Amino acid sequence: xxxxxxxxxxxxxxxxxxxxxxxxxxxxxxxxxxxxxxxxxxxxxxxxxxxxxxxxxxxxxxxxxxxxxxxxxxxxxxxxxxxxxxxxxxxxxxxxxxxxxxxxxxxxxxxxxxxxxxxxxxxxxxxxxxxxxxxxxxxxxxxxxxxxxxxxxxxxxxxxxxxxxxxxxxxxxxxxxxxxxxxxxxxxxxxxxxxxxxxxxxxxxxxxxxxxxxxxxxxxxx
Ligand code: CTP
Numbered sequence: 009x010x011x012x013x014x015x016x017x018x019x020x021x022x023x024x025x026x027x028x029x030x031x032x033x034x035x036x037x038x039x040x041x042x043x044x045x046x047x048x049x050x051x052x053x054x055x056x057x058x059x060x061x062x063x064x065x066x067x068x069x070x071x072x073x074x075x076x077x078x079x080x081x082x083x084x085x086x087x088x089x090x091x092x093x094x095x096x097x098x099x100x101x102x103x104x105x106x107x108x109x110x111x112x113x114x115x116x117x118x119x120x121x122x123x124x125x126x127x128x129x130x131x132x133x134x135x136x137x138x139x140x141x142x143x144x145x146x147x148x149x150x151x152x153x154x155x156x157x158x159x160x161x162x163x164x165x166x167x168x169x170x171x172x173x174x175x176x177x178x179x180x181x182x183x184x185x186x187x188x189x190x191x192x193x194x195x196x197x198x199x200x201x202x203x204x205x206x207x208x209x210x211x212x213x214x215x216x217x218x219x220x221x222x223x224x225x226x227x228x229x230x
Contacts, residue, residue: 015055018094019047020087020101020133022062024080028125029112038102040064042149042175042189045212046098047072053216058094060086062101080104080130091137091144096219098147099134100173106130135167145221147171153178157230160194170196170223173215192230193218199225 021043025033040061047059047069057072060083068074075090077083080103091097106127116123138146148169150160153176160174174192189211190204203214218225 015050015053015096016058016094017050017055017096017098018058018060018087018090019043019050019098020060020083020103021047022064023102024062024083024104024130025078026080026104026107026130027111028108029114029116031115034104034106034108035063036102036104038062040066040100041187041208042212043098043100044069045208046100046215048209049212049216052213055096055216058090060090060101080107080133084131084133084136087133087137091140092142094144096145096147097134097137098149098215098219100149101133102151103133104130132167134169138168141168143221145170145219145223147173147219149173149175151175151177157192157194160192161198161230164194164196170221171219191215193225194230195225196223198229199227200230201225201227 022040023035023038025035027033044066047057050057051069051071059072060075062077075086077086107130109126109128134148146169148167150163150172152159156174156176160172164172172194188205189208191211192200192202194200201218203211
C-alpha cells in the first residue's frame, strides 16, 4: 500500500432486507452513513473505491463505483466477486444474520391470531471472504449494546480480521442512524485507538489514516 493511487478499497454499507413475502421484510435501522463517510474519506485519500450498499437514502459518493444490493445473499455474491481485486475490505454493513426459510411469492393473508416464521442463518460474509485473504487488510465493525470491547475482540479473532471498529449502538449520539459516533479501532495485536465523539466524516477520515497493512496501532493494548 505504498502508492496511495493504487489502493483499491471495498466498502459495504447499510442494512440488508430479508423478504417474508413481496411486501414484508426484516431489516435493521442502519442508514449507511458510516460506510458512505468511509467511502468519501477513502476517495479523498486517493484510493479507488468499490461501494456495495444495501437500501439507503444517501447521495452516491463522487468517484466511487456503487453496487446496489438488497439481500444478504446479494451482498455476499457482490463482495465475493470484488474481494480478490481489493487491497482493503471494510465491512460496515449491518447484514441480517437470519432470513426467512420460506419467501412467499404472494402476499401472506392473516389467518390466525399469531404467526410463526422460521429463520435460517445467512452467510457470514466477512468470515467467508477473510478465510481466503491473500494480503488484503480486512476490517470489520462490531455493533454492540454491551460488553463492547470483549465482543469486538472475540469477533476480531473468530473472523480472522486485521482490524475491528468497536461501535456502541443503542444509545443516543452513537451508532445506527446517529450523525456522530464514537469508536475504538482495535488491531489484530490488541493495540487500540479511540476516536470521537466526532462526526462520522471525522471518524471516517481518522479510520482511513489508521488502517494500514501493519495490523498494529500506537495505542493501549486492550
Ligand atoms: N457481518 C457479515 N455477514 C453477516 C453478519 C455480519 O459480514 N452475515 C459482518 C458485519 O458487516 C460486521 C461484522 O460482521 O463487519 C460484525 O457484525 P455484527 O452484526 O456486529 O456481529 P455478528 O457477527 O453478526 O454477531 P452477533 O450478531 O452475534 O453480535
